[in-house]
Amino acid sequence: MGMVGGGLDAFIGAVHRRAAGFDNEIELVCGVFSASSDKSKATGHALYLPEDRVYTSFEEMIEREKTLPDGVRMDFVSIVTPNHLHFPPAKMALENGFHVICDKPMTLNLEEAKELVKIVEKSGLVFGLTHNYTGYPMVKEARDMVRNGKLGKLRKVVVEYPQGWLSKKEEDNNYKQAIWRTDPAKSGAAGCMGDIGTHAENLAEYVTGLKISELCADLSTFVPGRQLDDDGNVLLHFEGGAKGVLHASQIANGEENALKIYVYGELGGLEWHQMEPNTLKYKTQEGQRIIRPNVGDLSASAKAHWRLPSGHPEGFFEAFANIYRNFAYAVKAHMEGRQADPVYDFPGVDDGVRGLAFIDTVIASSKTEEKWTKFIN
Amino acid sequence: MGMVGGGLDAFIGAVHRRAAGFDNEIELVCGVFSASSDKSKATGHALYLPEDRVYTSFEEMIEREKTLPDGVRMDFVSIVTPNHLHFPPAKMALENGFHVICDKPMTLNLEEAKELVKIVEKSGLVFGLTHNYTGYPMVKEARDMVRNGKLGKLRKVVVEYPQGWLSKKEEDNNYKQAIWRTDPAKSGAAGCMGDIGTHAENLAEYVTGLKISELCADLSTFVPGRQLDDDGNVLLHFEGGAKGVLHASQIANGEENALKIYVYGELGGLEWHQMEPNTLKYKTQEGQRIIRPNVGDLSASAKAHWRLPSGHPEGFFEAFANIYRNFAYAVKAHMEGRQADPVYDFPGVDDGVRGLAFIDTVIASSKTEEKWTKFIN
Amino acid sequence: MGMVGGGLDAFIGAVHRRAAGFDNEIELVCGVFSASSDKSKATGHALYLPEDRVYTSFEEMIEREKTLPDGVRMDFVSIVTPNHLHFPPAKMALENGFHVICDKPMTLNLEEAKELVKIVEKSGLVFGLTHNYTGYPMVKEARDMVRNGKLGKLRKVVVEYPQGWLSKKEEDNNYKQAIWRTDPAKSGAAGCMGDIGTHAENLAEYVTGLKISELCADLSTFVPGRQLDDDGNVLLHFEGGAKGVLHASQIANGEENALKIYVYGELGGLEWHQMEPNTLKYKTQEGQRIIRPNVGDLSASAKAHWRLPSGHPEGFFEAFANIYRNFAYAVKAHMEGRQADPVYDFPGVDDGVRGLAFIDTVIASSKTEEKWTKFIN
Amino acid sequence: MGMVGGGLDAFIGAVHRRAAGFDNEIELVCGVFSASSDKSKATGHALYLPEDRVYTSFEEMIEREKTLPDGVRMDFVSIVTPNHLHFPPAKMALENGFHVICDKPMTLNLEEAKELVKIVEKSGLVFGLTHNYTGYPMVKEARDMVRNGKLGKLRKVVVEYPQGWLSKKEEDNNYKQAIWRTDPAKSGAAGCMGDIGTHAENLAEYVTGLKISELCADLSTFVPGRQLDDDGNVLLHFEGGAKGVLHASQIANGEENALKIYVYGELGGLEWHQMEPNTLKYKTQEGQRIIRPNVGDLSASAKAHWRLPSGHPEGFFEAFANIYRNFAYAVKAHMEGRQADPVYDFPGVDDGVRGLAFIDTVIASSKTEEKWTKFIN
Incomplete structure (x- = not known):
């Protein structure tokens, strides 16, 4: 793995490095x-890398690494820069034969996202997007329960992502974290909605398997002088008739990172909180069941994303590591000309496009006086 | 107290009777x-009433009781019928000199509600409305904290009321409970939004002290053949600039009675859940404090609505009893020509009008293609 | 009902009165x-009683009431005095034909308790003891699950009762509450262990259906100058081989009233917390189920002790009221010469003896250097 | 780092490797x-090690590695074998100049433990013991609060460790996990008490800074035919007068890994649960405060053991990694002739001796009819 971004003062770089190294499948070279x-x-x-493998531009890195022998050169590029610097290295890496894993949102805007889809398709290479919250085993279990009809036809989805920082x-x-996230040139057209609203959108679509068809958004900037939205409330319509609410905030004072999802269907409901990620609540009119990793009968997917005996909490790093490990498995399968095992799924270029389209749609909706705005896709 | 409605098979009648009798201030006569x-x-x-005080119509009751001597005749009327039977007995009671306490929503429609305001004003009598959730001591504490600036200027309010029954x-x-609540002739223009949406609206306005100025509603009827809405998602704008979300549902499968409110301001946030009503969470960027009845320094209002040592849970009946007791205090003050002590507050005719206006507004909003509908008042 | 004790400044008197009146089966006369x-x-x-029914001694009350006609005179006596004043009025009431309901611990010491058993037996009257924590519906459900073998043969019981006041x-x-509870002349031989340790003991024996056979106690008085124990830790052996721990404290700083019980058997475990009384956790190696009043399939006993729709919290008063209502049903059955329905159970004279024996045993154990002290019975 | 034990089918080996590698300070060579x-x-x-660095005995490993040049040879040995194979490689490693980090309990018995103390002292090398639960940041915060007098003089400690597996x-x-843990030849004299009772003992002494002075134990073997205890309840006396309870179980059916500690002092109390490790509850009679990593004002120690923004859960691996990282820092300091920074503390040989002494004491106590057994040290 070669990394773009992630200097010592960047929180997310260290997360990616720990996640990548966690299962001993990936080495930073x-x-x-x-x-x-x-x-x-x-x-x-500081990372104990040889000096000649530390570069001064992604262009230099890609060109130089290309010349190195198999087994020495990096197999893929991990991109952990602010949003405006996702597309250029992703494009160049793919066009030079390197797989890519990239932080979200995938690009600065929807145009880039759509172009990247074409580049990935043309390259035939593996592209991963670190929508890390889908890496939690109980999120996998939730998706599996929905797929297997445990909830019946879905009716209502509530996804909320309050932060207060x-x-x-x-x-x-x-x-630093605040500066680039509130700067449209680096973050893109949305603030809160791009940074965390897209996580909520991705989680909702991942768990339910439904796509948002139209929405009605009310974005706000509460802190005077801020350039981008810091709060947003959105009504959702999904294909097939389910409805819902998505709200995200970075001014929900005193909240830490309280991503939650509630899904209700004709037969039952589910509830999951990111801050207590190892508990999934399954509710029906007959009562509530607490579903936990490594306890009782779970889906193959939940099992494949957990490492410890029950009651030994895994958390954010481990969910993130699941994304990296699954991506590594896919890269390995690609190298060996195999199909990757679908139980080791991870977000990809399509999720990336949905995310950018979500950003564009909520912004368009927030500006119009019409109630419903079709999901731009 | 004389009661209208509340036969043996009516759940809410027994609630009102227990609430009324709880503090030994009120006797059913x-x-x-x-x-x-x-x-x-x-x-x-079954209630051990003398036969000659059990009537066959509210008209008979009011006329007959009027003739009874002071100290024997009822002092006020409690109305616990389905919604379409609130206004007629309330009107007649007030016009005949009896104070009235009434279940919510106050009337079948906004017109009746506005007329009732005039009748109450003209009568000079006491009118109480059993928006019981405002009777919880931790709700009182929350309101007090907002009033005293502990949260700073408010920015965001999320109130949710999922049920699955x-x-x-x-x-x-x-x-029986389902039949009248889904019948427009008895319930009014809204189903879920009238039954529980109004509780959410009332709670939000009570705790924040803010009034909804406009909203954008998406009401649904998910169960085929049902005549009224059974789910609704609403974006809120409050006077003064705060924004919010209200969602309520009676098809949130597996949920019991999960009314919750989150309020965020410039300085901190609050969180309260009706199903664990004796815990109020106060969050700031310095950390979280758990506020509990009879622990530490609380507002006069929280203290005045709690009866037990700490850790001895009070619940739904006690909150309901707070409404009745406070109403009884106001009636007593009226009889004695005194001002009632404002610490013993209870919902009244203005809350009732807001509730009916909320119903009309969400229905109007749900039908239009325009995003924002002014709160009809 | 005639009451002994419970003046306006006594917390527990008002609890008994509210509990007695709650279901409209009992009137204070x-x-x-x-x-x-x-x-x-x-x-x-203050209680609106006629002056001639307010007495100056329990002797006067019992003698005078005896002379009143059926339907006017009290049917039973409720004793809510400090512990040293339980036995005398109970004895006299029973010997004069009045049923008795009494606060716990039943008497000042084990001798009185044993004598009271004989008096009750001789009288043929109904005797109730307000070990109120067994009145919670989820405690009833727990007992029912144990009885029906859902946990298999029991192995371990942990019951804890920390308070910090x-x-x-x-x-x-x-x-006042502190003064008499720490005075041996009024409270009996134990402080914390008599006041709340007996509740823990009663709850453990009630839920499990097992009797403590021997124990090893370590009682302490942490606050200098206090006359009675304010903390105690006890190892338990039950008949049949189960083992356990009971610990109670009134110096567990910051705790409110945190009575909890955990029961483990060959097939599963149960967990219940008094401060969240409407949740019972049932755990097996297949996962955890949350059991709640009025949700799904519950025992007849749990159903018979709950009044509201699910999610509407009942609490301490309602559990207390269950004891009173069941006692009232038994009194009624006695009057009508019927057997009382066993689903409406309540603690009685045998629980009272166990409680006093528990106090004597933990005190004896705490003084000896021998590990195990047989439960004194 | 060179590892002894931890084959692919051993759960704890992979834990140690992930923990060691987590902060990029340690490489398995x-x-x-x-x-x-x-x-x-x-x-x-499978671990991508060169073949010539994979050995067939620890003796071979230690001898061979000794001959390798600085920077190539391992710096320390990590011992993750069953208990009976801790002492021999630890001894040999230390005697040949290698630092050692070892799983707990430190040795098979107290004699070995005491001998190891001498060996460590003589060697002047760094010895770490993976009592991993003390690696959680909120455990560090708890210890810091006790040290700084936030609880006042301690009175009561309850530590519980129920498992059901x-x-x-x-x-x-x-x-496999069950086989060696229930075999005295591999596990030592205790089963449950050795495996998890020692964690509870270590946690209690770590957080409180107090040493157990005497105890009264009741160990049981509930599963027929099992060779070692699978459950134990223990009364504790601490030096200085605090008292407590420790109970641990591996037959607490349905429990996962529910280590909890409660500490009460003259001024307040603390509560921490391993299964929700990022929440520390601080309770006083003024109310409860929720303490969370990276929220508000925390001790230097809590800060030094957390990597993420608040609300991003860290868990078991990260706490384990804290032990390894701190050990690595100490090794580095040793190499550089510096004192290690005490904020990066980790359990050592003294904790190891306490653990073995605890095992011996509870077994001795469980066999005697005397109530109190002095802590064997």
Whole structure:
């Protein structure tokens, strides 16, 4: 693996590195960790990389690595830069024969996303997108239960993602995470909705297997002077008739990272909270069952994404690692000319397009006086 | 107290009687418990009432009781019939000098509600409305914290009220509670939104002290053949700029009575769940505090609505009893020509009008293609 | 009902009155509410009792009431005094033909308890003991599940009852509840163990159907100068081979009233918390089921002790009211010469003896250097 | 790092490897993963180790590695074998200049433990013991709060560790984890008490800073035919006067890995659950505060053991990784002749001796008829 982005001061770079290394399937062999050559070198040094594998631009990395022998050169590129720097390295890597795994949202805008779909298709290579919340085993179990009809035909979906960390104008406090996320040039057209609304959208579509067909959005910027939305409430219509609500916020004061989903069908309901990720509640009019990893009879998918005895909590890193491990399995299968085992699924380029389309749709909806805006796709 | 409605098979009648009697301030002295004279008598008998105080119509009750001497005749009327039978007895009681406490929604429609306001004003009598969820001590504490600026200026409100008991067509199963609630002639223009949406609306306005100014509603009827909405999702705008979401459902399969509210302001947030009513969560970026009845420093209002040592759970009946006790205090104050103590507050005719206006507004909004509908008032 | 004790400043008196009146089966008709005649009268007045039914001693009450006609005179006596004043009125009431319901522990010591058993037997009258925690519907369900073999043969029982309200020397702060509870003359030989340890013991024996056969106790008085134990840890052996732990404390700083029980058998386990009384957790190696009142298939016993739709929380008062209502049913059955329906069970004189024996046993055990002390019975 | 034990079918081996690699401070360079040479090779192969660094005995590994140049040879040995195979490789490694990190309990018996203390002292090398539960940041915070007097003088400690996975005789089901844990030759003198009772003991002493001075134990073997205890209840006395209860079980049917601790002092109480490790409850009579990683003002220690933004759950692996990382820091400091920073603490040889002494004491206590057995040290 070669990494683009993820300098020492970038929280998400270290997450990706730990996730990639977690199951001993992936080794970091090179990287360009910062636009600053000094920072890139310092990061490479701290990571015990040889100096000649620490680059100063992704272009240099891709060109140089291409010349290295099989088994030495990187097999794929991991892109963990701010959003505006996803597309260029992804495109170049794919066009030079490297698989790609990329942070979300996939690109800066929908146009790039659609172009990337074509590039991936043309390349025949593996593309992974780190919508990490779908890597939790209980999310897998939820999806499996929906697929197997345990809930019957779905009627209602509520997905909520409140955070409070941008309740004040942190972008003025030299807080790096806040600065780029509130800057349209780096983050894209949406703030909160791009950063976490897309996670909520992805989770809802993943668990239910349904696609949003139209929506009605009310985006807000509560903190004066902020350039992008920091809160949004959205009514949802899904293909097939289910309805729902999605709300996300970065000004929900005192909330940490409280992504939750509730799904209701003709036969029962499900509830899952990211902050207690190892509990899935299954409710019917006969009572409630608590579903937990490694307890009782679970789907093959839930089993394949858990490593410990029951009651030994896995968390965010392990869910993230599931995405990386599954991506690595797919890369391996590709190298060996095999089909990858579908139980090891991971988000890809289609999820990426949906995410950018979601951003465009909520923004369009938020600006119009019409109630319903068709999901732009 | 004389009661209108509340026969032996009516769940809510027994709730009102227990709530009324709970603090030994109110005695049931007469009633007309059913449109059926036999049922009314049977109920009166079961309640150990003298036969001559069990009536066959509310008109008879009001006229007869008027003739009884002070201290013997009822002081007020409690109305616990289905919605279409709220207005007529309320009007007649008030016009004959009896105070009134009435179940919600206050009337069958907004017109009646507005007329009732005038009747109450003209009478100078006390009118109470049993929006019982505002009777919980931790709801009182939440309101007090908002009022005292603990949350700063409010930004976002999420109120949700999922139930699952109408997931099937229970109105065809000879289930009395389901039958009248899904019949527009008895329930009014809304189903789920009238029955529980109004509780959510009332709770949100009560806790925040803010009024909804406009909304965007998406009501649904998921169970085929049902006459009224059984689910609704609503975007909210409040006066002063706060925004929010209200969703309520009676097809949220497996949910019991899961009314919850989340309020976020510039300084902090609050969270309260009706099913664990003795816990109020107060969240800021400094951490979370669990607020509980009779623990530490609480508002006068929270203290005035709790009876036990800490850790001895009070619940639905006690919150309901708070409404009745406070109403009784107001009646007593009226009799004695005093101002009632504002710490013993209870919902009244204005809350009733807001509730009916909310019903009309969500129905109007749900039918239009325009995004925002002004709150009809 | 005539009441002994329960003046206006006594918390538990008001609990008994509300519980007694809750289901409209019991009416308070007379009482002696305090050793002080003035206080007794003031309480009777506040309760709207006629002056001639407010007495100055229990002897006077019992003698006078005996002379009143059927239907007017009290049917039973409710005793809510501190522990040293349980036995005398209970004895006299029973010997004069009145049924008795009494707060726990039943008497000041085991001798009185054993004598009371004989008096009750001789009288043929109904005796109830307000071990109120067994009145919760989910406790009934737990007992039913154990009886029906859902857990298999029991192996382990953990019952814990931490409170923190005596962490400081409150008995020096003119705090009435603290004063008598820490005074051996009024409370008996044990403090914490008598006040709440007996509840824990009663709950464990009730739910499991097993009797403690021997135990090893470590009682402590942590607050300097306090006369009785304020904390205790006890190892338990049950008849039939199950083992367990009971610990109770009134110096568990910050705890409210956190009575909990865990029961494990060959086939599964149960968990119940008094502070969230409407949830019973049933755990097996196949997963966990959440059992809730009025949801799904429950025992006749759980159903008979719940009044509301699901999700409408009942609490401490309602559990207490279940004891009173069941006692009232038994009194009624006695009057009518019928057997009472066993589904409406309530604690009685045998539970009372077990409680006093438990107190004597833990005190004896705490003083000896031998590990195991046989349960004194 | 060179590893002893941890073949592919051993759950704990993979845990140690992931924990060791997590923070990019430690690299696995060699190992002897099984007594079977084939299995050892297969594991080495799966871990991408060079063949010549996969050994067939720990003796061979230690001797061979000694001959390798600095920077190539392993720096320390990680021992993850069943208990009877801890002491021999630890001794040899230390005597040959290698630091050691070892699974718990430290040795098969107390004699070995005491001998190991001397060996470690003589060697001057770093010794770590993976009592991993002390690696959680909220456990660190709890210890810090106790140290800083937030609870005042401690009075009561309750530590409980229920598991249910040995409710049936799994050792007859070819279940490797069960087989060695119930075999005295491999596990030592205790079963449940050695496997998880020692974790509870270590956690209690770690958080409180108090040492158990005497105890009264009641160990049981509930599953017929099992050779070692599968359940135990223990009364505790601590130096300085605090008292407590420790109970652990592997037949608590339906429990997963429910280690919990409650600590009460003169000023407040703490509660922590391993299965929700990122929540620490701090309770006083003024109310309850929820303490969470990366929220508000925390101790340096809590901060130093957390990697993510708040609300992104870390779990078992991360706590385990904290032990390894801190051990690595100490090794590094040793290499560089520096004192290690005490904020990066980890369990060591003294904890190991306490653990074995605890095992001996509970077994001795369980066999005697005397109530209190002094803690053997």
